[in-house]
Amino acid sequence: MPLSSPIAVDAMGGDKAPEEIVAGARQASENHGIPVVLVGHPDKIQDHGDLEIIPALESIAMDAEPGSSVRKMKDSSLVRAAEAVRDGKASAMVSAGNTGATMASALLRMGRIKGVARPAIATLLPTPGSTSTVFLDAGANAECRPEWLVQFGKMGSVFAQHRLGISEPRIGLLSIGEEPGKGSPFVKEAYEEMSKASWSDEIFLGNVEGRDLMSDEVDVVVTDGFTGNVALKTLEGSLKTLMMALFTALGERPEAAKAAEVLSPELGELYNVFHPDSYGGAMLLGVKGVCIISHGSSTALAIENAIKVASEMVESDVVGNITSAVSEES
Amino acid sequence: MPLSSPIAVDAMGGDKAPEEIVAGARQASENHGIPVVLVGHPDKIQDHGDLEIIPALESIAMDAEPGSSVRKMKDSSLVRAAEAVRDGKASAMVSAGNTGATMASALLRMGRIKGVARPAIATLLPTPGSTSTVFLDAGANAECRPEWLVQFGKMGSVFAQHRLGISEPRIGLLSIGEEPGKGSPFVKEAYEEMSKASWSDEIFLGNVEGRDLMSDEVDVVVTDGFTGNVALKTLEGSLKTLMMALFTALGERPEAAKAAEVLSPELGELYNVFHPDSYGGAMLLGVKGVCIISHGSSTALAIENAIKVASEMVESDVVGNITSAVSEES
Numbered sequence: 001m002p003l004s005s006p007i008a009v010d011a012m013g014g015d016k017a018p019e020e021i022v023a024g025a026r027q028a029s030e031n032h033g034i035p036v037v038l039v040g041h042p043d044k045i046q047d048h049g050d051l052e053i054i055p056a057l058e059s060i061a062m063d064a065e066p067g068s069s070v071r072k073m074k075d076s077s078l079v080r081a082a083e084a085v086r087d088g089k090a091s092a093m094v095s096a097g098n099t100g101a102t103m104a105s106a107l108l109r110m111g112r113i114k115g116v117a118r119p120a121i122a123t124l125l126p127t128p129g130s131t132s133t134v135f136l137d138a139g140a141n142a143e144c145r146p147e148w149l150v151q152f153g154k155m156g157s158v159f160a161q162h163r164l165g166i167s168e169p170r171i172g173l174l175s176i177g178e179e180p181g182k183g184s185p186f187v188k189e190a191y192e193e194m195s196k197a198s199w200s201d202e203i204f205l206g207n208v209e210g211r212d213l214m215s216d217e218v219d220v221v222v223t224d225g226f227t228g229n230v231a232l233k234t235l236e237g238s239l240k241t242l243m244m245a246l247f248t249a250l251g252e253r254p255e256a257a258k259a260a261e262v263l264s265p266e267l268g269e270l271y272n273v274f275h276p277d278s279y280g281g282a283m284l285l286g287v288k289g290v291c292i293i294s295h296g297s298s299t300a301l302a303i304e305n306a307i308k309v310a311s312e313m314v315e316s317d318v319v320g321n322i323t324s325a326v327s328e329e330s
Numbered sequence: 331m332p333l334s335s336p337i338a339v340d341a342m343g344g345d346k347a348p349e350e351i352v353a354g355a356r357q358a359s360e361n362h363g364i365p366v367v368l369v370g371h372p373d374k375i376q377d378h379g380d381l382e383i384i385p386a387l388e389s390i391a392m393d394a395e396p397g398s399s400v401r402k403m404k405d406s407s408l409v410r411a412a413e414a415v416r417d418g419k420a421s422a423m424v425s426a427g428n429t430g431a432t433m434a435s436a437l438l439r440m441g442r443i444k445g446v447a448r449p450a451i452a453t454l455l456p457t458p459g460s461t462s463t464v465f466l467d468a469g470a471n472a473e474c475r476p477e478w479l480v481q482f483g484k485m486g487s488v489f490a491q492h493r494l495g496i497s498e499p500r501i502g503l504l505s506i507g508e509e510p511g512k513g514s515p516f517v518k519e520a521y522e523e524m525s526k527a528s529w530s531d532e533i534f535l536g537n538v539e540g541r542d543l544m545s546d547e548v549d550v551v552v553t554d555g556f557t558g559n560v561a562l563k564t565l566e567g568s569l570k571t572l573m574m575a576l577f578t579a580l581g582e583r584p585e586a587a588k589a590a591e592v593l594s595p596e597l598g599e600l601y602n603v604f605h606p607d608s609y610g611g612a613m614l615l616g617v618k619g620v621c622i623i624s625h626g627s628s629t630a631l632a633i634e635n636a637i638k639v640a641s642e643m644v645e646s647d648v649v650g651n652i653t654s655a656v657s658e659e660s
Contacts, residue, residue, distance in 0.1 A: 213568075230504060234561045
């Protein structure tokens with residue numbers, strides 16, 4: 001499915017908006033030839049080159065209450081971006097803004113895919129030497145019902161197939177022990193539901209643990225949005241803490257600093273593999289359109305990657321494939 | 331409170347038992363003058379030097395079902411170690427064995443401190459450049475009631491005071507956003523309970539996130555045992571993955587390997603700071619005795635550190651102080 005219309009980029013969302021967002025949008029257009037349209041306040045967007053702008057005079061703050069903001073701020077960049085997708089003026093949306101408001105805009109304006117109980121945020125976790133792990137729900141639903149996790153597994157598998165090229169995704173349920181009886185009552189029920197679900201290409205592995213998230217033993221890990229968000233932030237926080245401790249340690253002794261310089265290709269590569277900017281954003285699965293959620297601290301590179309992912313997801317018709325996968329089940 | 335009796339070490343528990351456990355016990359005795367008694371099968375314990383043995387002819391497997399094993403295997407090293415503490419023949423117990431069975435032995439043989447709803451596992455998370463973070467419940471209770479988290483906070487604070495010397499511990503509640511309204515229904519209720527609790531020296535900070543676990547913004551983080559275990563294993567898994575990727579990357583180019591050699595003091599130090607063996611084990615808080623739970627993969631060094639911690643916890647009377655803290659509340 002070729003791009004029939006440009007990718008709508010929320011120019012106002014993110015800690016480094018609009019400058020880094022606009023720069024990333026231009027990079028995606030100039031380096032990869034991806035059509036992009038910016039959404040935001042025309043007076044506040046500078047240096048946008050050839051990129052067109054869909055005007056939106058309001059912007060939802062990073063810490064605003066999502067539901068009410070989206071309902072009230074109809075001329076916000078997020079709401080306008082989601083409308084552009086709904087109306088076919090854009091083929092996907094990308095935002096580094098308020099995550100809750102991005103979800104709410106997508107859900108209210110694009111709508112939910114028929115049969116989807118709840119959309120979920122799927123993110124990628126780096127797995128050195130192997131394909132990344134698809135991890136969901138990374139925070140869309142702080143409270144879940146056990147049976148939703150079956151659907152998260154199906155949507156996550158379609159995402160793994162299209163985003164990572166994994167033909168038979170192996171799905172794990174996040175718990176605190178590998179044996180079926182391990183975990184909270186919620187997880188035990190989810191285990192039951194997932195065991196008796198009918199899978200097509202997927203393989204349900206059973207329980208996996210926090211330490212398996214970055215391993216090549218599993219392709220898709222499902223959990224509720226509370227546990228998922230805690231695990232994701234713990235993972236990102238640990239990587240960042242260790243990476244910073246490493247760089248601090250290497251700069252202290254003059255001989256060490258010199259040796260670290262020799263190692264800069266290795267250290268740079270490591271930094272790239274483990275840095276969130278490289279993964280290209282998370283995707284909200286279950287809505288009628290491609291919605292890529294980038295980190296609040298996104299740099300131009302992160303936005304460029306997020307736009308590339310958005311474009312690939314449109315081209316591989318991930319939304320159509322999720323629609324089929326979900327309808328087969330009911 | 332000086333040690334009136336030795337530290338009982340479960341010689342049979344752990345992936346590397348009995349060899350590494352016995353070696354660690356001897357190191358604690360020889361390097362730090364801590365009195366230690368081994369608990370286990372006398373025929374299977376070699377090279378125990380001057381250390382005495384409390385005979386226990388059974389041992390509970392790492393993957394055995396905890397409750398029934400402890401009930402049935404009355405002559406197991408874990409049960410005998412807990413009994414030794416109960417009977418005053420030992421002043422604390424240390425095990426790297428089956429965590430659930432260690433908890434069950436301690437709970438059934440030593441008993442629960444009056445007023446404690448549920449014992450919880452408190453572990454330390456490394457915080458570079460600052461005191462570690464006390465994190466609980468790391469897995470004792472897969473299902474919790476919101477009000478238990480208040481008590482976890484109190485027990486964790488006493489532990490932070492005695493283990494880390496923090497006089498006014500700052501307590502955070504693990505959630506998925508800092509604002510009071512963020513989180514699952516369970517966490518929102520726990521937030522209410524913690525807000526209205528009467529604290530003595532402690533300061534309740536409100537919600538913290540996964541990325542704060544290794545920061546110096548908070549001293550004690552409380553959560554339910556399911557989320558806690560997922561977060562702990564995610565944190566340990568991420569650190570291990572990044573550390574391994576680092577060591578792999580540094581060994582590939584000959585020039586890189588040479589530079590890495592120059593950096594060995596820094597890399598060694600980093601490895602130590604972030605390796606679980608250095609923290610000295612987790613502690614089961616809320617039982618009538620000191621019970622230190624060491625990693626299943628504990629080396630001699632990990633056991634030596636765990637025994638040091640056990641001895642410090644006896645000397646600082648952490649159990650007596652938890653008893654007072656809990657009784658003040660009711």
